[in-house]
Amino acid sequence: QVQLVESGGGVVQPGRSLRLSCAASGFTFSTYGMHWVRQAPGKGLEWVAVIWYDEINKYYADSVKGRFTISRDNSKNTLYLQMNSLRAEDTAVYYCARLGELSLWGQGTLVTVSS
Amino acid sequence: SYELTQPPSVSVSPGQTARITCSGDALPKQYAYWYQQKPGQAPVLVIYKDSERPSGIPERFSGSSSGTTVTLTISGVQAEDEADYYCQSADSSGTFYVFGTGTKVTVL
Numbered sequence: 001q002v003q004l005v006e007s008g009g010g011v012v013q014p015g016r017s018l019r020l021s022c023a024a025s026g027f028t029f030s031t032y033g034m035h036w037v038r039q040a041p042g043k044g045l046e047w048v049a050v051i052w053y054d055e056i057n058k059y060y061a062d063s064v065k066g067r068f069t070i071s072r073d074n075s076k077n078t079l080y081l082q083m084n085s086l087r088a089e090d091t092a093v094y095y096c097a098r099l100g101e102l103s104l105w106g107q108g109t110l111v112t113v114s115s
Numbered sequence: 116s117y118e119l120t121q122p123p124s125v126s127v128s129p130g131q132t133a134r135i136t137c138s139g140d141a142l143p144k145q146y147a148y149w150y151q152q153k154p155g156q157a158p159v160l161v162i163y164k165d166s167e168r169p170s171g172i173p174e175r176f177s178g179s180s181s182g183t184t185v186t187l188t189i190s191g192v193q194a195e196d197e198a199d200y201y202c203q204s205a206d207s208s209g210t211f212y213v214f215g216t217g218t219k220v221t222v223l
Contacts, residue, residue: 044199044214047214103160108157
């Protein structure tokens with residue numbers, strides 16, 4: 001079954017860290033660029049970061065650059081998002097996604113940044 | 116940073132045609148993709164590469180491109196088409212991705 005399953009969300013205090021994971025199955029994970037996309041409550045979709053298939057090339061939205069790190073382990077078919085120095089405005093549902101013609105999204109995991 | 120602009124809302128009666136525009140400076144150079152999102156659900160791709168329709172998407176969904184504007188057209192709108200719609204593309208370098216501001220389609 002072709003799917004993406006996120007985990008690791010929860011409630012975290014401002015300034016703390018959290019790591020999200022996304023387990024891929026049913027397709028050749030190592031051949032696709034992968035993205036994190038977030039959606040704040042009642043708001044639109046916001047692209048967060050992309051990592052190419054080679055695990056080397058990574059690009060970030062200005063809103064998270066320097067605080068978030070995207071990574072992947074192709075041997076484990078898993079995508080990660082390390083989130084540091086979290087802020088209230090990072091509160092959102094975080095989706096991992098394969099964008100483009102062969103679009104595939106996970107169900108999302110909620111991150112709430114609150115004291 | 117690069118932005119894609121959509122109208123906040125479009126209202127249409129059942130059976131009529133809804134058109135949603137998305138404007139961005141790099142659209143002549145980068146493909147656009149359209150997603151449908153219903154409450155509590157992940158987005159679903161309805162158009163890719165400006166005008167191609169994925170398998171399983173009804174023929175009433177179509178896309179077009181002209182200069183710095185792309186358009187999603189829903190012909191013969193049905194109640195089930197009520198949702199939020201987002202365009203998605205990339206900047207001129209193809210490095211940074213972006214979603215449009217989103218359009219809520221209401222079926223009257």
